[in-house]
Amino acid sequence: MSKLALAMRLMPHCPQLEFVPEQEADTAFLRDLYASTRWQEVSQVPWTDQARREFLYDQFQLQRDHYRKNYVGAELLVVRQHGQPIGRIYLYPSPREIRLMDIALVDSKRGLGLGRCMIEALMQLAREDAAEITLHVEPNNPALHLYERLGFRLIEERGVYHFLGWTPPGYTA
Structure with a gap:
């Protein structure tokens, strides 16, 4: 599979979106996007907003380093709409599996059907x-309900995560 095989194949299915490889210039957007997806969690901690933001920025960098080290060849894509970045989708393809590593949208684009x-x-x-x-x-991620409606099933619990899978009809491993 070529480096952008999935990105190119996704676009016809979501014509309102563009999927482009992330660049260094996208880092600030991606860092703020990550922080927005985790803000509710850290808002429970008795820290200042600045301390929360710094913690989330550090977590973003740790996640970024982990993905680059452990998912060599992944498609790390910025989702754009009308030329503006609105999210990210990270995909790791292998011959019999597509790993959806991460999917996130800015607050104003959540709940509009774009993730679906x-x-x-x-x-x-x-x-x-x-x-x-x-x-x-x-388990507390609102996207879990979407995955369940679309037919994803629990494969196993892995620490604080549910590991889910979806197989097409007639799929044989």
């Missing part, structure tokens, strides 16, 4: 490739 569009597009690609989709999700 991307996941359904991935499901179509998995059907075409006879591949399974797998992902990790925390």
Whole structure:
């Protein structure tokens, strides 16, 4: 599979979105996006907003380093709409599996069906490739309900995460 095979194949399924490889210039946007997805969690900690932000920025960098070290060849994509960055989707393809490493949208774009569009597009690609989709999700993540509605099943609990999978009809491992 080429470096951007999945990105190029996703675009026709979500024509309102563009999927582009992240660049160093995207770092500030991606860092703030990450912080926005975790802000509710850290808001429970008796820290200042600045301390919360610094903690989340550090966590972002740790996650970024982990992905680059452990998922060599992954498609780390910025999601754009009308030329503006609105999210990210990180995908790690292998011959029989598409790992949805991460998917996130800015607050103003959540709940509008864009995440669902991307996941359904991935499901179509998995059907075409006879591949399974797998992902990790925390049990309190609102996206868990979407994954369940789309037919993802619990494979196993892995620490604080549920490891979910979806297989196309007729899939054989």
